Amino acid sequence: MKTTLTRFATAAAVTAVIGMTTVGSAQAEDSGDPIIIPIHNWSSQIVMSNAVGQIFESLGRNVEYVTTDSQAVYESVRLGDVHLELEVWEGAFGKSFREALEKGGLHDAGDHDAVTREDWWYPMWTKESCPGLPSWEALNDCAELFATPETGDKGRYLDGPVDWLKHGKERAEALGLNFTVINAGSAAALWAEIGAAEKDKKPVLVFNWTPNFAEAVWPGEFVEFPEWEDGCDKDPAKGPNKDALYDCGNPAKGYLKKAAWDGMEDKWPQAYCVLTKISFTNPQIAEMAKLVDVDEQEPDEAAENWLADNEAVWKPWVEACAS
Numbered sequence: 001m002k003t004t005l006t007r008f009a010t011a012a013a014v015t016a017v018i019g020m021t022t023v024g025s026a027q028a029e030d031s032g033d034p035i036i037i038p039i040h041n042w043s044s045q046i047v048m049s050n051a052v053g054q055i056f057e058s059l060g061r062n063v064e065y066v067t068t069d070s071q072a073v074y075e076s077v078r079l080g081d082v083h084l085e086l087e088v089w090e091g092a093f094g095k096s097f098r099e100a101l102e103k104g105g106l107h108d109a110g111d112h113d114a115v116t117r118e119d120w121w122y123p124m125w126t127k128e129s130c131p132g133l134p135s136w137e138a139l140n141d142c143a144e145l146f147a148t149p150e151t152g153d154k155g156r157y158l159d160g161p162v163d164w165l166k167h168g169k170e171r172a173e174a175l176g177l178n179f180t181v182i183n184a185g186s187a188a189a190l191w192a193e194i195g196a197a198e199k200d201k202k203p204v205l206v207f208n209w210t211p212n213f214a215e216a217v218w219p220g221e222f223v224e225f226p227e228w229e230d231g232c233d234k235d236p237a238k239g240p241n242k243d244a245l246y247d248c249g250n251p252a253k254g255y256l257k258k259a260a261w262d263g264m265e266d267k268w269p270q271a272y273c274v275l276t277k278i279s280f281t282n283p284q285i286a287e288m289a290k291l292v293d294v295d296e297q298e299p300d301e302a303a304e305n306w307l308a309d310n311e312a313v314w315k316p317w318v319e320a321c322a323s
């Protein structure tokens, strides 16, 4: 029932917007070819991509979604195989994004309002048995608390899926951490790990990020590693270990950008204009993730519900590009 009602609400909003945009529009028309939007493997990105796709559809655009690797996507945008990326997280993707920018073919289409962080993280109960946290220097003394049969006497750190390329193994090595880094197969495996530890308040260390639904479910903290310095992934002189890369934490106040294929503006000027106006906040992005990861909605349905409940957020972006 909720879905039916919100479908009507969205349709009404869409009609209103189309009515406005078709009057006196003198600029070149957007192409009828589909705008191809890449989808990755974490919920806010999937919901946001569907929400923006539905906004484009409300303007009469055709949209296709393709599931792509979250690092390789920057090469795909650059080549115009997909046309934009809605969540460029500095910690995970800054390097791939910068490399693609240098090669040319894609550009920075502006920042979201959101401030992001992605790093080693623990639910707050972990600190009771390892009170030196959040400093990374407390980790080795506590390593055995995190040991499992799989890791022997080393601690276990459950990193994100490999395509998020967190360089966890290199970080552990560069900082001499007595931890085995294991890549989760999916975001869901991270939530399962925290959920399984919750009942007995077992210490766990997993990859996590903000904005995300998790912060409202499990209070917790990021481990404070040596502060990120530009070049820490390229220049061994950066960070405390002068012989190693990746001996810094990820940026603690990272950006969240949008990226666009250079040809997008000419081909779909109105949709491109809307893309440049889009700016989601931390709570909005956390809510998008929650609709899927907690409320168990399908991503397209979550996007539809989010748009119906937040017209005051997104309609001004469309209106700003109406002529």
Ligand code: TMO
Pocket (backbone or CB within 6 Å): 042, 089, 092, 118, 164, 209
């Ligand atoms: C790429 N991610 C936002 C899940 O860290």
